[in-house]
Amino acid sequence: MTPDDAIEVTGLSKRFKGFALKDVSFRLPRGYIGGLIGPNGAGKTTIIKIIMNLVRPDAGAVKVFGLDHRAHEVEVKSRIGFVYDVPGFWGDISLNAHRRALGRFYPRWNDAVFDRLASEFELPVNKHFKALSHGMQTKFALVMALSHDADLLIMDEPTAGLDPLFRRDLLQRLSTLLQDERKSVLFSTHITSDLARVADFITLIRKGEVALSLPKDELLDRWAVARGDAAMLGRIDPAILRGSRRRAFGVEALVSDVNALRRAIGPEAVVDKATLDDVMVLMTAGDAHAA
Amino acid sequence: MRILIANSSPDPIYEQIVRQVKTQIIAGELAEGELLPSIRKLAQDLQISVITSKRAYDELEAEGFIDTVAGKGTFVAAQNAEFLREKRMKVVEEKLAAAVGEAQLMGMEYGQLAEMLRLLCEEAS
Numbered sequence: 341m342t343p344d345d346a347i348e349v350t351g352l353s354k355r356f357k358g359f360a361l362k363d364v365s366f367r368l369p370r371g372y373i374g375g376l377i378g379p380n381g382a383g384k385t386t387i388i389k390i391i392m393n394l395v396r397p398d399a400g401a402v403k404v405f406g407l408d409h410r411a412h413e414v415e416v417k418s419r420i421g422f423v424y425d426v427p428g429f430w431g432d433i434s435l436n437a438h439r440r441a442l443g444r445f446y447p448r449w450n451d452a453v454f455d456r457l458a459s460e461f462e463l464p465v466n467k468h469f470k471a472l473s474h475g476m477q478t479k480f481a482l483v484m485a486l487s488h489d490a491d492l493l494i495m496d497e498p499t500a501g502l503d504p505l506f507r508r509d510l511l512q513r514l515s516t517l518l519q520d521e522r523k524s525v526l527f528s529t530h531i532t533s534d535l536a537r538v539a540d541f542i543t544l545i546r547k548g549e550v551a552l553s554l555p556k557d558e559l560l561d562r563w564a565v566a567r568g569d570a571a572m573l574g575r576i577d578p579a580i581l582r583g584s585r586r587r588a589f590g591v592e593a594l595v596s597d598v599n600a601l602r603r604a605i606g607p608e609a610v611v612d613k614a615t616l617d618d619v620m621v622l623m624t625a626g627d628a629h630a631a
Numbered sequence: 632m633r634i635l636i637a638n639s640s641p642d643p644i645y646e647q648i649v650r651q652v653k654t655q656i657i658a659g660e661l662a663e664g665e666l667l668p669s670i671r672k673l674a675q676d677l678q679i680s681v682i683t684s685k686r687a688y689d690e691l692e693a694e695g696f697i698d699t700v701a702g703k704g705t706f707v708a709a710q711n712a713e714f715l716r717e718k719r720m721k722v723v724e725e726k727l728a729a730a731v732g733e734a735q736l737m738g739m740e741y742g743q744l745a746e747m748l749r750l751l752c753e754e755a756s
Contacts, residue, residue: 372681515675540680557683561643613641 345406346370346492346524352390352400359548361386364400366543366553371521373514375535375556376528377616378545379624384528385424387545388496391526392422404492418446421485423478424496431470435463435480439487446488454487474501482510486517493517495527499534507531511538532616536560542616546624556616564598565618567591568609575604583622594622632667636677644679648687656696656707657718667697667705 345367352364361383368374376384389395391402393409402409404416429438435458443449458465461479464472472480478498485493493514499507515538517523529535535542535556543553552559563582566572570591573584580601583594594614595601601611612618634651636644655661668676673684688705691697698708710718734744 511678512675515671515678518681519671519675521671537678538674538680540682555682556680557643557645557686 344370346372346404347374347391347526348403348406349387349391350401350403352387352397352402354386354390354395354397356386359383359386361390361397361548364545364548364550366550368524368526368541370405370524371518372540373518373525373527373538374541374543375532375539376526376543376545377530377532377535377620378528378551379620380530382545382624383548384545385496386548388424388494388526388528391494392417392420418448418488419491421488421490421493422495423481423485423493423498429469429477429480432468434468435465435472438469438480438484439465442484443487448489450487450489453489454483457483457486475503475506478502479506482513486513491523493523493525493527495525497529498527499529499531507534514538530620532620536616542619544620544623551623552619559619560613560615562598563594563596563614563619564601565612565614565622566593566595566601566605566609567612568593568605572605572609575606576601577604582619583625585622585625592622594618632661634673634677636679644677645683645687645690648673648677648684649690652687652691653694653696656710657715657722661707663707663709665707667707669704 347366347368349367350365352361354361359381364383364387366374376387378384386395390397390400391404391409393402393413405419407416409416433441439451439454443451443454461483463476463480463483469477469480478501482495482498485495499510502510511534514525517525527535539556541554542556542559544551566576567587567590570586573581573591573593576593576595577600580595580597581593582596585592598611598613605611632652632655634648636647640647642650652661652667661667667673667688670684670688671681673679673688674681677684688697688699692699692705695708695714696710697705699705731744
């Protein structure tokens with residue numbers, strides 16, 4: 341691995357009852373935003389939990405900032421800001437008390453940043469954590485993550501349950517964070533429009549496996565969706581056909597090379613640029629939960 | 632610098648940036664030596680990925696429109712008069728080529744096209 345990777349995941353496997361991660365590998369270079377996308381239950385949260393050493397894999401390795409995440413757990417975690425779907429804070433303790441209790445574990449903790457963000461997000465700092473709405477709890481988790489000058493922000497479904505205004509605000513804050521080119525962000529979501537613009541790298545997880553992992557621009561500039569009749573599928577080179585599904589009035593096909601597609605199919609098919617939603621839906625078409 | 636990104640455009644975002652910056656440099660709206668936003672600042676302002684803004688700047692630099700000075704920033708490159716004239720000619724050529732393409736699609740003959748161009752030039756002068 342190059343020392344400039346924020347995260348490098350190699351060959352992760354984990355077997356649970358009724359679900360397995362299989363040979364998951366991807367990397368996120370330092371200074372960029374990476375997105376983990378995939379349907380619910382695909383394994384995104386498990387991967388993040390393994391990176392955070394909350395779940396132990398059966399096989400595989402995780403390096404964060406070039407360091408083994410278990411051998412250097414304390415250093416690695418002090419440089420990560422972690423926001424997850426169901427924030428794990430104490431219900432009966434006020435936000436301010438959380439700050440006092442948790443801040444001391446981070447060498448670069450900054451009270452001034454906490455105060456500024458808490459007031460920008462209008463957080464009731466004297467209230468107990470459990471009295472907060474879900475959106476407020478997520479905001480608090482984000483404030484905690486941003487207050488210790490983390491080099492890597494890892495977020496599991498941070499935008500779930502948030503209104504569009506705050507989602508925009510969150511994305512703006514991420515790119516502000518990236519003004520420092522040593523900082524990186526990994527976030528998982530099934531709301532792909534959040535990632536479509538700001539993400540640099542996209543990793544699609546499907547049934548516990550990496551279905552694709554590549555720079556987002558390559559995906560959105562070269563991939564396309566063609567809609568036509570059933571005969572169209574036969575004219576598409578299998579090497580570029582990445583997914584398809586039958587609709588009531590024709591066929592939809594996802595291809596990884598729009599130019600080759602245009603040469604291969606006639607003018608009667610309609611071709612659109614692929615969106616992340618198209619990629620996710622068409623690559624997982626036929627899976628039980630995506631039907 | 633003024634950049635407007637259309638999500639619905641079939642053109643990739645980096646191409647939209649390249650085209651708009653070039654147009655502004657050729658038109659003289661961006662003056663030689665003017666400081667441009669950093670790659671990361673541009674990405675933040677447009678809410679696009681860093682890779683996208685880097686690719687746009689790489690392309691502009693390769694074509695000689697901008698210069699990056701390590702530690703100082705990115706600037707509009709010095710454009711010599713002849714070079715600029717050549718670039719403007721290229722814009723004219725591209726637009727004429729598009730017009731020729733349209734004309735051929737509808738079966739216009741060279742004579743008709745030349746006549747149309749002559750009339751347009753007379754009108755404009």
